[in-house]
Amino acid sequence: EEQLVESGGNLVQPGGSLRLSCAASGFTFTDDWMYWVRQAPGKGLEWVANINQGGDEKYYADSVKGRFTISRDNARKSLYLQMNSLRAEDTAVYYCTREHNLWGQGTLVTVSS
């Protein structure tokens, strides 16, 4: 069964850092672009970042550029999102997705003092 499982969400203070992970299984991880998408409580979806199969091409939403870094470890079949300088507006459920057609259940990040 194809599956994505996110982890790493937590409560963090403004200005802090957090690293999200996404473990993939049931498919060939190196075949696809991978993405992070977030959803603030009661709000719409926001595209965050993506990374190509080899990890050498990455794009970011303007709202996170310079603060977030997407990466992947193909040997471990894992996707990551390093989040620095966190702000209250980064509070959201963060989803990992494969080419937007397979989604995890999300991990909650709360930025609050």
Next chain:
Amino acid sequence: QAVVTQEPSLTVSPGGTVTLTCGSSTGAVTSSHRSNWFQQKPGQAPRRLIYDTNNKHSWTPARFSGSLLGGKAALTLSGAQPDDEAEYYCLLLYRGPWVFGGGTRLTVL
């Protein structure tokens, strides 16, 4: 970054037809935007219905279809059912980054 616009809410009668649209602040939406459409119900992850403008997944009900219409991407639902009541999001590609629309709350009533 581009802004993608959708109708905030629409209502359709059971068995009726409705078209949701998705516009871009940069101009006409074309096939190069590779428009995607997602359905999301409360407490669930999004589920993609349409990709690359008009392509369906095996799980996409036949009553949903995608197209380009009047410079926008469009999702048409023909023969609405109560189970179609949900939030719908479009997603457009901008030469690397993607941008979601704000979502359309569809009510079947």
